[in-house]
Amino acid sequence: MNTPTASIRPAHRDSVLRVDCDGQTLVGLLSEPVVAASDIGVLLIVGGPQYRVGSHRQFTLLGRALAGAGVPCLRLDYRGMGDAQGDQRDFAQVDADIAAAIDAWQREHPSLKRVVLWGLCDAASAALLYVHRRRDPRVAGLCLANPWVRTATSLARAQVKHYYLDRLRQPAFWRKLLSGRVGLGAVRELLGKLAQSRAPAHAGSPSAAAGSSGAAGSSSAARLADTRHYTEQMADGLRAFGGPVLLILSGDDVCAREFQDRCRDGGPVWQGLLSRPGLRREDLPDADHTFSTAAWRAHVERLTADFVRGVPAAA
Structure with missing residues:
Protein backbone atom coordinates (compact mmCIF):
# COMPACT_ATOMS: atom_id res chain seq x y z
CA MET A 1 0.00 0.00 0.00
CA ASN A 2 1.41 3.36 -1.02
CA THR A 3 1.49 6.10 1.55
CA PRO A 4 0.00 9.30 0.11
CA THR A 5 2.44 12.15 -0.11
CA ALA A 6 1.58 15.67 0.91
CA SER A 7 0.90 17.98 -2.02
CA ILE A 8 3.60 20.53 -2.75
CA ARG A 9 2.21 24.04 -2.44
CA PRO A 10 3.73 26.68 -4.71
CA ALA A 11 5.68 29.40 -2.93
CA HIS A 12 4.69 32.08 -5.44
CA ARG A 13 2.31 32.93 -8.23
CA ASP A 14 3.05 34.83 -11.44
CA SER A 15 0.74 37.21 -13.28
CA VAL A 16 1.01 39.78 -16.05
CA LEU A 17 0.66 43.45 -15.15
CA ARG A 18 0.04 45.80 -18.06
CA VAL A 19 1.15 49.37 -17.51
CA ASP A 20 0.04 52.47 -19.43
CA CYS A 21 2.85 54.97 -19.95
CA ASP A 22 1.98 58.05 -21.97
CA GLY A 23 -0.48 56.07 -24.09
CA GLN A 24 1.83 53.11 -24.69
CA THR A 25 1.62 49.72 -23.03
CA LEU A 26 4.44 48.26 -20.95
CA VAL A 27 4.52 44.64 -19.86
CA GLY A 28 5.47 43.55 -16.38
CA LEU A 29 5.62 40.11 -14.79
CA LEU A 30 4.54 40.15 -11.15
CA SER A 31 5.74 37.35 -8.85
CA GLU A 32 3.90 37.33 -5.52
CA PRO A 33 3.91 35.23 -2.37
CA VAL A 34 0.96 32.85 -2.20
CA VAL A 35 0.13 34.01 1.31
CA ALA A 36 0.49 37.19 3.35
CA ALA A 37 0.35 40.32 1.23
CA SER A 38 3.19 42.72 1.94
CA ASP A 39 3.19 46.50 1.91
CA ILE A 40 6.65 46.54 0.28
CA GLY A 41 7.76 45.14 -3.07
CA VAL A 42 10.73 45.16 -5.42
CA LEU A 43 10.47 46.87 -8.82
CA LEU A 44 13.16 45.18 -10.88
CA ILE A 45 14.25 47.61 -13.60
CA VAL A 46 15.74 45.81 -16.58
CA GLY A 47 18.65 47.51 -18.33
CA GLY A 48 19.07 47.52 -22.06
CA PRO A 49 19.33 45.98 -24.44
CA GLN A 50 17.58 43.34 -22.34
CA TYR A 51 14.11 42.28 -21.30
CA ARG A 52 12.39 41.05 -18.17
CA VAL A 53 13.78 37.48 -18.21
CA GLY A 54 17.42 38.58 -18.06
CA SER A 55 20.65 36.81 -18.97
CA HIS A 56 20.50 33.10 -18.08
CA ARG A 57 16.98 33.83 -16.69
CA GLN A 58 18.51 35.70 -13.78
CA PHE A 59 15.64 38.18 -13.35
CA THR A 60 12.94 35.52 -13.58
CA LEU A 61 14.74 33.48 -10.96
CA LEU A 62 15.40 36.49 -8.73
CA GLY A 63 11.77 37.59 -8.88
CA ARG A 64 10.47 34.14 -7.99
CA ALA A 65 13.04 33.69 -5.22
CA LEU A 66 11.97 36.98 -3.66
CA ALA A 67 8.29 36.02 -3.89
CA GLY A 68 9.11 32.68 -2.28
CA ALA A 69 10.76 34.62 0.55
CA GLY A 70 7.62 36.71 1.03
CA VAL A 71 8.60 39.75 -1.09
CA PRO A 72 6.56 40.54 -4.23
CA CYS A 73 8.62 41.50 -7.27
CA LEU A 74 7.57 43.23 -10.50
CA ARG A 75 9.87 42.81 -13.51
CA LEU A 76 9.30 45.51 -16.11
CA ASP A 77 9.95 45.91 -19.82
CA TYR A 78 10.19 49.66 -20.29
CA ARG A 79 9.26 51.31 -23.60
CA GLY A 80 11.08 49.92 -26.60
CA MET A 81 12.23 46.74 -24.80
CA GLY A 82 10.83 43.21 -24.81
CA ASP A 83 7.05 43.22 -25.23
CA ALA A 84 6.60 46.92 -24.43
CA GLN A 85 5.39 49.38 -27.03
CA GLY A 86 7.23 52.53 -28.03
CA ASP A 87 10.59 53.56 -29.38
CA GLN A 88 13.76 52.17 -27.88
CA ARG A 89 15.34 54.45 -25.31
CA ASP A 90 18.31 54.38 -22.98
CA PHE A 91 18.52 54.21 -19.20
CA ALA A 92 18.52 58.00 -18.81
CA GLN A 93 15.05 58.28 -20.35
CA VAL A 94 12.90 55.89 -18.32
CA ASP A 95 11.69 58.03 -15.41
CA ALA A 96 8.12 58.03 -16.72
CA ASP A 97 8.19 54.24 -17.20
CA ILE A 98 9.28 53.62 -13.60
CA ALA A 99 6.65 55.99 -12.20
CA ALA A 100 3.92 54.44 -14.37
CA ALA A 101 4.86 50.94 -13.19
CA ASP A 122 22.57 50.75 -16.37
CA ALA A 123 19.30 49.83 -14.63
CA ALA A 124 21.04 50.73 -11.35
CA SER A 125 21.99 54.02 -12.97
CA ALA A 126 18.36 54.52 -14.03
CA ALA A 127 17.25 53.97 -10.42
CA LEU A 128 19.63 56.65 -9.16
CA LEU A 129 18.56 59.08 -11.89
CA TYR A 130 14.93 58.43 -10.96
CA VAL A 131 15.36 59.19 -7.27
CA HIS A 132 17.40 62.29 -8.16
CA ARG A 133 14.79 63.71 -10.51
CA ARG A 134 11.55 62.49 -8.97
CA ARG A 135 12.16 62.33 -5.20
CA ASP A 136 9.30 59.80 -5.21
CA PRO A 137 8.32 59.15 -1.54
CA ARG A 138 7.12 55.65 -2.45
CA VAL A 139 10.72 54.54 -3.09
CA ALA A 140 11.87 53.20 0.27
CA GLY A 141 15.17 51.57 -0.72
CA LEU A 142 17.64 50.90 -3.54
CA CYS A 143 19.45 47.72 -4.58
CA LEU A 144 22.27 48.64 -6.96
CA ALA A 145 24.34 45.93 -8.64
CA ASN A 146 27.48 46.93 -10.58
CA PRO A 147 26.18 50.42 -11.48
CA TRP A 148 27.08 51.77 -14.92
CA VAL A 149 29.20 54.96 -15.00
CA ARG A 150 30.82 54.22 -18.36
CA THR A 151 32.64 56.74 -20.48
CA ALA A 152 35.41 56.02 -22.97
CA THR A 153 37.83 57.53 -20.47
CA SER A 154 36.59 55.54 -17.49
CA LEU A 155 36.82 52.30 -19.45
CA ALA A 156 40.36 53.09 -20.57
CA ARG A 157 41.40 53.94 -17.01
CA ALA A 158 39.93 50.72 -15.65
CA GLN A 159 41.60 48.65 -18.35
CA VAL A 160 44.98 50.31 -17.80
CA LYS A 161 44.77 49.98 -14.01
CA HIS A 162 43.27 46.53 -13.70
CA TYR A 163 44.48 44.74 -16.84
CA TYR A 164 47.39 46.33 -18.64
CA LEU A 165 49.41 47.18 -15.53
CA ASP A 166 48.98 43.60 -14.33
CA ARG A 167 50.33 42.37 -17.67
CA LEU A 168 53.30 44.72 -17.46
CA ARG A 169 54.22 43.15 -14.11
CA GLN A 170 54.29 39.66 -15.60
CA PRO A 171 57.74 38.40 -16.73
CA ALA A 172 55.99 36.30 -19.40
CA PHE A 173 54.76 39.47 -21.10
CA TRP A 174 58.27 40.89 -21.38
CA ARG A 175 59.62 37.59 -22.65
CA LYS A 176 56.96 37.57 -25.36
CA LEU A 177 57.64 41.22 -26.19
CA LEU A 178 61.41 40.72 -26.51
CA SER A 179 60.94 37.55 -28.54
CA GLY A 180 58.58 39.29 -30.93
CA ARG A 181 55.53 37.23 -29.92
CA VAL A 182 53.71 40.38 -28.76
CA GLY A 183 52.91 42.29 -31.90
CA LEU A 184 53.19 46.01 -32.47
CA GLY A 185 49.40 46.18 -32.57
CA ALA A 186 49.20 45.16 -28.91
CA VAL A 187 51.81 47.75 -27.97
CA ARG A 188 49.94 50.44 -29.91
CA GLU A 189 46.71 49.40 -28.15
CA LEU A 190 48.39 49.83 -24.76
CA LEU A 191 49.75 53.28 -25.70
CA GLY A 192 46.33 54.29 -27.00
CA LYS A 193 44.64 53.24 -23.76
CA LEU A 194 47.23 55.17 -21.75
CA ALA A 195 46.51 58.32 -23.79
CA GLN A 196 42.75 57.82 -23.57
CA SER A 197 42.89 57.32 -19.82
CA ARG A 198 44.34 60.83 -19.41
CA ALA A 199 41.40 62.49 -21.18
CA PRO A 200 38.73 64.43 -19.25
CA ALA A 201 36.54 62.12 -17.21
CA HIS A 202 33.42 62.70 -19.32
CA ALA A 203 35.07 62.26 -22.71
CA GLY A 204 33.29 59.95 -25.09
CA SER A 205 30.29 59.24 -22.88
CA PRO A 206 27.74 57.00 -24.60
CA SER A 207 24.93 58.75 -22.75
CA ALA A 208 24.89 62.13 -21.12
CA ALA A 209 21.16 62.68 -21.45
CA ALA A 210 19.86 65.30 -19.06
CA GLY A 211 16.58 63.56 -18.44
CA SER A 212 13.47 61.93 -19.76
CA SER A 213 11.07 63.86 -21.92
CA GLY A 214 8.31 62.28 -19.84
CA ALA A 215 9.77 63.23 -16.46
CA ALA A 216 7.25 65.04 -14.32
CA GLY A 217 5.52 64.36 -11.04
CA SER A 218 7.26 65.63 -7.93
CA SER A 219 10.48 66.77 -9.63
CA SER A 220 11.39 70.40 -9.30
CA ALA A 221 12.03 72.50 -12.38
CA ALA A 222 15.71 72.67 -11.44
CA ARG A 223 16.10 68.89 -11.46
CA LEU A 224 14.20 68.59 -14.74
CA ALA A 225 16.56 71.13 -16.29
CA ASP A 226 19.69 69.44 -14.95
CA THR A 227 22.09 69.30 -17.89
CA ARG A 228 25.07 67.89 -16.02
CA HIS A 229 26.67 64.63 -17.01
CA TYR A 230 24.52 61.66 -16.05
CA THR A 231 27.13 60.33 -13.59
CA GLU A 232 26.98 63.56 -11.59
CA GLN A 233 23.20 63.28 -11.43
CA MET A 234 23.59 59.68 -10.23
CA ALA A 235 25.93 60.82 -7.47
CA ASP A 236 23.46 63.46 -6.33
CA GLY A 237 20.70 60.86 -6.33
CA LEU A 238 22.73 58.54 -4.13
CA ARG A 239 23.76 61.32 -1.76
CA ALA A 240 20.29 62.82 -1.32
CA PHE A 241 18.29 59.59 -1.12
CA GLY A 242 16.98 59.16 2.40
CA GLY A 243 16.43 55.41 2.46
CA PRO A 244 18.81 52.47 2.82
CA VAL A 245 20.94 51.30 -0.11
CA LEU A 246 22.33 47.86 -0.90
CA LEU A 247 25.35 48.05 -3.20
CA ILE A 248 26.48 44.73 -4.71
CA LEU A 249 29.83 44.70 -6.53
CA SER A 250 31.34 41.83 -8.50
CA GLY A 251 35.06 41.21 -8.30
CA ASP A 252 35.41 40.02 -11.88
CA ASP A 253 33.65 42.91 -13.62
CA VAL A 254 35.02 46.02 -15.27
CA CYS A 255 31.77 47.95 -14.61
CA ALA A 256 32.19 47.42 -10.86
CA ARG A 257 35.83 48.53 -11.11
CA GLU A 258 34.81 51.68 -12.98
CA PHE A 259 32.20 52.46 -10.32
CA GLN A 260 34.72 52.08 -7.51
CA ASP A 261 37.22 54.23 -9.41
CA ARG A 262 34.54 56.88 -9.95
CA CYS A 263 33.69 56.93 -6.23
CA ARG A 264 37.37 57.45 -5.43
CA ASP A 265 38.49 59.75 -8.27
CA GLY A 266 35.27 61.29 -9.61
CA GLY A 267 35.60 64.64 -7.90
CA PRO A 268 33.73 66.31 -5.02
CA VAL A 269 30.29 65.07 -6.06
CA TRP A 270 31.44 61.44 -5.55
CA GLN A 271 33.56 61.88 -2.43
CA GLY A 272 32.42 59.91 0.59
CA LEU A 273 29.50 58.19 -1.13
CA LEU A 274 30.65 54.67 -0.30
CA SER A 275 30.63 55.59 3.39
CA ARG A 276 27.32 57.46 3.38
CA PRO A 277 24.92 56.51 6.21
CA GLY A 278 22.52 53.74 5.27
CA LEU A 279 24.68 52.22 2.52
CA ARG A 280 25.49 48.54 2.86
CA ARG A 281 28.18 47.28 0.50
CA GLU A 282 28.50 43.61 -0.39
CA ASP A 283 31.44 42.38 -2.49
CA LEU A 284 31.31 39.09 -4.37
CA PRO A 285 35.04 38.70 -5.11
CA ASP A 286 34.83 36.02 -7.81
CA ALA A 287 31.48 36.91 -9.39
CA ASP A 288 31.07 38.16 -12.94
CA HIS A 289 28.86 41.01 -14.12
CA THR A 290 25.58 39.05 -14.21
CA PHE A 291 26.19 36.61 -11.30
CA SER A 292 25.98 33.76 -13.78
CA THR A 293 26.50 30.74 -11.49
CA ALA A 294 23.85 29.22 -9.25
CA ALA A 295 25.93 30.04 -6.16
CA TRP A 296 26.41 33.71 -7.09
CA ARG A 297 22.75 34.04 -8.05
CA ALA A 298 21.62 32.51 -4.75
CA HIS A 299 23.91 34.87 -2.85
CA VAL A 300 22.33 37.89 -4.56
CA GLU A 301 18.85 36.52 -3.88
CA ARG A 302 19.59 36.15 -0.17
CA LEU A 303 21.19 39.57 0.09
CA THR A 304 18.22 41.20 -1.63
CA ALA A 305 15.54 39.41 0.40
CA ASP A 306 17.29 40.18 3.69
CA PHE A 307 17.79 43.81 2.70
CA VAL A 308 14.16 44.36 1.67
CA ARG A 309 12.82 42.77 4.86
CA GLY A 310 15.01 45.18 6.82
CA VAL A 311 13.83 48.37 5.11
CA PRO A 312 12.14 50.43 7.84
CA ALA A 313 8.43 51.18 7.58
CA ALA A 314 7.40 54.67 6.58
CA ALA A 315 7.06 57.06 9.48
Whole structure:
Protein backbone atom coordinates (compact mmCIF):
# COMPACT_ATOMS: atom_id res chain seq x y z
CA MET A 1 0.00 0.00 0.00
CA ASN A 2 1.41 3.36 -1.02
CA THR A 3 1.49 6.10 1.55
CA PRO A 4 0.00 9.30 0.11
CA THR A 5 2.44 12.15 -0.11
CA ALA A 6 1.58 15.67 0.91
CA SER A 7 0.90 17.98 -2.02
CA ILE A 8 3.60 20.53 -2.75
CA ARG A 9 2.21 24.04 -2.44
CA PRO A 10 3.73 26.68 -4.71
CA ALA A 11 5.68 29.40 -2.93
CA HIS A 12 4.69 32.08 -5.44
CA ARG A 13 2.31 32.93 -8.23
CA ASP A 14 3.05 34.83 -11.44
CA SER A 15 0.74 37.21 -13.28
CA VAL A 16 1.01 39.78 -16.05
CA LEU A 17 0.66 43.45 -15.15
CA ARG A 18 0.04 45.80 -18.06
CA VAL A 19 1.15 49.37 -17.51
CA ASP A 20 0.04 52.47 -19.43
CA CYS A 21 2.85 54.97 -19.95
CA ASP A 22 1.98 58.05 -21.97
CA GLY A 23 -0.48 56.07 -24.09
CA GLN A 24 1.83 53.11 -24.69
CA THR A 25 1.62 49.72 -23.03
CA LEU A 26 4.44 48.26 -20.95
CA VAL A 27 4.52 44.64 -19.86
CA GLY A 28 5.47 43.55 -16.38
CA LEU A 29 5.62 40.11 -14.79
CA LEU A 30 4.54 40.15 -11.15
CA SER A 31 5.74 37.35 -8.85
CA GLU A 32 3.90 37.33 -5.52
CA PRO A 33 3.91 35.23 -2.37
CA VAL A 34 0.96 32.85 -2.20
CA VAL A 35 0.13 34.01 1.31
CA ALA A 36 0.49 37.19 3.35
CA ALA A 37 0.35 40.32 1.23
CA SER A 38 3.19 42.72 1.94
CA ASP A 39 3.19 46.50 1.91
CA ILE A 40 6.65 46.54 0.28
CA GLY A 41 7.76 45.14 -3.07
CA VAL A 42 10.73 45.16 -5.42
CA LEU A 43 10.47 46.87 -8.82
CA LEU A 44 13.16 45.18 -10.88
CA ILE A 45 14.25 47.61 -13.60
CA VAL A 46 15.74 45.81 -16.58
CA GLY A 47 18.65 47.51 -18.33
CA GLY A 48 19.07 47.52 -22.06
CA PRO A 49 19.33 45.98 -24.44
CA GLN A 50 17.58 43.34 -22.34
CA TYR A 51 14.11 42.28 -21.30
CA ARG A 52 12.39 41.05 -18.17
CA VAL A 53 13.78 37.48 -18.21
CA GLY A 54 17.42 38.58 -18.06
CA SER A 55 20.65 36.81 -18.97
CA HIS A 56 20.50 33.10 -18.08
CA ARG A 57 16.98 33.83 -16.69
CA GLN A 58 18.51 35.70 -13.78
CA PHE A 59 15.64 38.18 -13.35
CA THR A 60 12.94 35.52 -13.58
CA LEU A 61 14.74 33.48 -10.96
CA LEU A 62 15.40 36.49 -8.73
CA GLY A 63 11.77 37.59 -8.88
CA ARG A 64 10.47 34.14 -7.99
CA ALA A 65 13.04 33.69 -5.22
CA LEU A 66 11.97 36.98 -3.66
CA ALA A 67 8.29 36.02 -3.89
CA GLY A 68 9.11 32.68 -2.28
CA ALA A 69 10.76 34.62 0.55
CA GLY A 70 7.62 36.71 1.03
CA VAL A 71 8.60 39.75 -1.09
CA PRO A 72 6.56 40.54 -4.23
CA CYS A 73 8.62 41.50 -7.27
CA LEU A 74 7.57 43.23 -10.50
CA ARG A 75 9.87 42.81 -13.51
CA LEU A 76 9.30 45.51 -16.11
CA ASP A 77 9.95 45.91 -19.82
CA TYR A 78 10.19 49.66 -20.29
CA ARG A 79 9.26 51.31 -23.60
CA GLY A 80 11.08 49.92 -26.60
CA MET A 81 12.23 46.74 -24.80
CA GLY A 82 10.83 43.21 -24.81
CA ASP A 83 7.05 43.22 -25.23
CA ALA A 84 6.60 46.92 -24.43
CA GLN A 85 5.39 49.38 -27.03
CA GLY A 86 7.23 52.53 -28.03
CA ASP A 87 10.59 53.56 -29.38
CA GLN A 88 13.76 52.17 -27.88
CA ARG A 89 15.34 54.45 -25.31
CA ASP A 90 18.31 54.38 -22.98
CA PHE A 91 18.52 54.21 -19.20
CA ALA A 92 18.52 58.00 -18.81
CA GLN A 93 15.05 58.28 -20.35
CA VAL A 94 12.90 55.89 -18.32
CA ASP A 95 11.69 58.03 -15.41
CA ALA A 96 8.12 58.03 -16.72
CA ASP A 97 8.19 54.24 -17.20
CA ILE A 98 9.28 53.62 -13.60
CA ALA A 99 6.65 55.99 -12.20
CA ALA A 100 3.92 54.44 -14.37
CA ALA A 101 4.86 50.94 -13.19
CA ILE A 102 4.59 51.94 -9.51
CA ASP A 103 1.25 53.66 -10.22
CA ALA A 104 -0.18 50.57 -11.94
CA TRP A 105 1.11 48.22 -9.25
CA GLN A 106 -0.52 50.27 -6.52
CA ARG A 107 -3.82 50.46 -8.40
CA GLU A 108 -3.90 46.67 -8.74
CA HIS A 109 -2.65 46.08 -5.19
CA PRO A 110 -3.63 48.95 -2.87
CA SER A 111 -1.79 47.26 0.03
CA LEU A 112 1.52 48.14 -1.65
CA LYS A 113 2.85 51.27 0.04
CA ARG A 114 6.62 51.07 -0.44
CA VAL A 115 8.87 50.04 -3.32
CA VAL A 116 12.54 49.08 -3.50
CA LEU A 117 14.14 49.75 -6.89
CA TRP A 118 16.52 46.96 -7.99
CA GLY A 119 18.84 47.43 -10.96
CA LEU A 120 21.89 45.82 -12.53
CA CYS A 121 24.33 47.86 -14.61
CA ASP A 122 22.57 50.75 -16.37
CA ALA A 123 19.30 49.83 -14.63
CA ALA A 124 21.04 50.73 -11.35
CA SER A 125 21.99 54.02 -12.97
CA ALA A 126 18.36 54.52 -14.03
CA ALA A 127 17.25 53.97 -10.42
CA LEU A 128 19.63 56.65 -9.16
CA LEU A 129 18.56 59.08 -11.89
CA TYR A 130 14.93 58.43 -10.96
CA VAL A 131 15.36 59.19 -7.27
CA HIS A 132 17.40 62.29 -8.16
CA ARG A 133 14.79 63.71 -10.51
CA ARG A 134 11.55 62.49 -8.97
CA ARG A 135 12.16 62.33 -5.20
CA ASP A 136 9.30 59.80 -5.21
CA PRO A 137 8.32 59.15 -1.54
CA ARG A 138 7.12 55.65 -2.45
CA VAL A 139 10.72 54.54 -3.09
CA ALA A 140 11.87 53.20 0.27
CA GLY A 141 15.17 51.57 -0.72
CA LEU A 142 17.64 50.90 -3.54
CA CYS A 143 19.45 47.72 -4.58
CA LEU A 144 22.27 48.64 -6.96
CA ALA A 145 24.34 45.93 -8.64
CA ASN A 146 27.48 46.93 -10.58
CA PRO A 147 26.18 50.42 -11.48
CA TRP A 148 27.08 51.77 -14.92
CA VAL A 149 29.20 54.96 -15.00
CA ARG A 150 30.82 54.22 -18.36
CA THR A 151 32.64 56.74 -20.48
CA ALA A 152 35.41 56.02 -22.97
CA THR A 153 37.83 57.53 -20.47
CA SER A 154 36.59 55.54 -17.49
CA LEU A 155 36.82 52.30 -19.45
CA ALA A 156 40.36 53.09 -20.57
CA ARG A 157 41.40 53.94 -17.01
CA ALA A 158 39.93 50.72 -15.65
CA GLN A 159 41.60 48.65 -18.35
CA VAL A 160 44.98 50.31 -17.80
CA LYS A 161 44.77 49.98 -14.01
CA HIS A 162 43.27 46.53 -13.70
CA TYR A 163 44.48 44.74 -16.84
CA TYR A 164 47.39 46.33 -18.64
CA LEU A 165 49.41 47.18 -15.53
CA ASP A 166 48.98 43.60 -14.33
CA ARG A 167 50.33 42.37 -17.67
CA LEU A 168 53.30 44.72 -17.46
CA ARG A 169 54.22 43.15 -14.11
CA GLN A 170 54.29 39.66 -15.60
CA PRO A 171 57.74 38.40 -16.73
CA ALA A 172 55.99 36.30 -19.40
CA PHE A 173 54.76 39.47 -21.10
CA TRP A 174 58.27 40.89 -21.38
CA ARG A 175 59.62 37.59 -22.65
CA LYS A 176 56.96 37.57 -25.36
CA LEU A 177 57.64 41.22 -26.19
CA LEU A 178 61.41 40.72 -26.51
CA SER A 179 60.94 37.55 -28.54
CA GLY A 180 58.58 39.29 -30.93
CA ARG A 181 55.53 37.23 -29.92
CA VAL A 182 53.71 40.38 -28.76
CA GLY A 183 52.91 42.29 -31.90
CA LEU A 184 53.19 46.01 -32.47
CA GLY A 185 49.40 46.18 -32.57
CA ALA A 186 49.20 45.16 -28.91
CA VAL A 187 51.81 47.75 -27.97
CA ARG A 188 49.94 50.44 -29.91
CA GLU A 189 46.71 49.40 -28.15
CA LEU A 190 48.39 49.83 -24.76
CA LEU A 191 49.75 53.28 -25.70
CA GLY A 192 46.33 54.29 -27.00
CA LYS A 193 44.64 53.24 -23.76
CA LEU A 194 47.23 55.17 -21.75
CA ALA A 195 46.51 58.32 -23.79
CA GLN A 196 42.75 57.82 -23.57
CA SER A 197 42.89 57.32 -19.82
CA ARG A 198 44.34 60.83 -19.41
CA ALA A 199 41.40 62.49 -21.18
CA PRO A 200 38.73 64.43 -19.25
CA ALA A 201 36.54 62.12 -17.21
CA HIS A 202 33.42 62.70 -19.32
CA ALA A 203 35.07 62.26 -22.71
CA GLY A 204 33.29 59.95 -25.09
CA SER A 205 30.29 59.24 -22.88
CA PRO A 206 27.74 57.00 -24.60
CA SER A 207 24.93 58.75 -22.75
CA ALA A 208 24.89 62.13 -21.12
CA ALA A 209 21.16 62.68 -21.45
CA ALA A 210 19.86 65.30 -19.06
CA GLY A 211 16.58 63.56 -18.44
CA SER A 212 13.47 61.93 -19.76
CA SER A 213 11.07 63.86 -21.92
CA GLY A 214 8.31 62.28 -19.84
CA ALA A 215 9.77 63.23 -16.46
CA ALA A 216 7.25 65.04 -14.32
CA GLY A 217 5.52 64.36 -11.04
CA SER A 218 7.26 65.63 -7.93
CA SER A 219 10.48 66.77 -9.63
CA SER A 220 11.39 70.40 -9.30
CA ALA A 221 12.03 72.50 -12.38
CA ALA A 222 15.71 72.67 -11.44
CA ARG A 223 16.10 68.89 -11.46
CA LEU A 224 14.20 68.59 -14.74
CA ALA A 225 16.56 71.13 -16.29
CA ASP A 226 19.69 69.44 -14.95
CA THR A 227 22.09 69.30 -17.89
CA ARG A 228 25.07 67.89 -16.02
CA HIS A 229 26.67 64.63 -17.01
CA TYR A 230 24.52 61.66 -16.05
CA THR A 231 27.13 60.33 -13.59
CA GLU A 232 26.98 63.56 -11.59
CA GLN A 233 23.20 63.28 -11.43
CA MET A 234 23.59 59.68 -10.23
CA ALA A 235 25.93 60.82 -7.47
CA ASP A 236 23.46 63.46 -6.33
CA GLY A 237 20.70 60.86 -6.33
CA LEU A 238 22.73 58.54 -4.13
CA ARG A 239 23.76 61.32 -1.76
CA ALA A 240 20.29 62.82 -1.32
CA PHE A 241 18.29 59.59 -1.12
CA GLY A 242 16.98 59.16 2.40
CA GLY A 243 16.43 55.41 2.46
CA PRO A 244 18.81 52.47 2.82
CA VAL A 245 20.94 51.30 -0.11
CA LEU A 246 22.33 47.86 -0.90
CA LEU A 247 25.35 48.05 -3.20
CA ILE A 248 26.48 44.73 -4.71
CA LEU A 249 29.83 44.70 -6.53
CA SER A 250 31.34 41.83 -8.50
CA GLY A 251 35.06 41.21 -8.30
CA ASP A 252 35.41 40.02 -11.88
CA ASP A 253 33.65 42.91 -13.62
CA VAL A 254 35.02 46.02 -15.27
CA CYS A 255 31.77 47.95 -14.61
CA ALA A 256 32.19 47.42 -10.86
CA ARG A 257 35.83 48.53 -11.11
CA GLU A 258 34.81 51.68 -12.98
CA PHE A 259 32.20 52.46 -10.32
CA GLN A 260 34.72 52.08 -7.51
CA ASP A 261 37.22 54.23 -9.41
CA ARG A 262 34.54 56.88 -9.95
CA CYS A 263 33.69 56.93 -6.23
CA ARG A 264 37.37 57.45 -5.43
CA ASP A 265 38.49 59.75 -8.27
CA GLY A 266 35.27 61.29 -9.61
CA GLY A 267 35.60 64.64 -7.90
CA PRO A 268 33.73 66.31 -5.02
CA VAL A 269 30.29 65.07 -6.06
CA TRP A 270 31.44 61.44 -5.55
CA GLN A 271 33.56 61.88 -2.43
CA GLY A 272 32.42 59.91 0.59
CA LEU A 273 29.50 58.19 -1.13
CA LEU A 274 30.65 54.67 -0.30
CA SER A 275 30.63 55.59 3.39
CA ARG A 276 27.32 57.46 3.38
CA PRO A 277 24.92 56.51 6.21
CA GLY A 278 22.52 53.74 5.27
CA LEU A 279 24.68 52.22 2.52
CA ARG A 280 25.49 48.54 2.86
CA ARG A 281 28.18 47.28 0.50
CA GLU A 282 28.50 43.61 -0.39
CA ASP A 283 31.44 42.38 -2.49
CA LEU A 284 31.31 39.09 -4.37
CA PRO A 285 35.04 38.70 -5.11
CA ASP A 286 34.83 36.02 -7.81
CA ALA A 287 31.48 36.91 -9.39
CA ASP A 288 31.07 38.16 -12.94
CA HIS A 289 28.86 41.01 -14.12
CA THR A 290 25.58 39.05 -14.21
CA PHE A 291 26.19 36.61 -11.30
CA SER A 292 25.98 33.76 -13.78
CA THR A 293 26.50 30.74 -11.49
CA ALA A 294 23.85 29.22 -9.25
CA ALA A 295 25.93 30.04 -6.16
CA TRP A 296 26.41 33.71 -7.09
CA ARG A 297 22.75 34.04 -8.05
CA ALA A 298 21.62 32.51 -4.75
CA HIS A 299 23.91 34.87 -2.85
CA VAL A 300 22.33 37.89 -4.56
CA GLU A 301 18.85 36.52 -3.88
CA ARG A 302 19.59 36.15 -0.17
CA LEU A 303 21.19 39.57 0.09
CA THR A 304 18.22 41.20 -1.63
CA ALA A 305 15.54 39.41 0.40
CA ASP A 306 17.29 40.18 3.69
CA PHE A 307 17.79 43.81 2.70
CA VAL A 308 14.16 44.36 1.67
CA ARG A 309 12.82 42.77 4.86
CA GLY A 310 15.01 45.18 6.82
CA VAL A 311 13.83 48.37 5.11
CA PRO A 312 12.14 50.43 7.84
CA ALA A 313 8.43 51.18 7.58
CA ALA A 314 7.40 54.67 6.58
CA ALA A 315 7.06 57.06 9.48
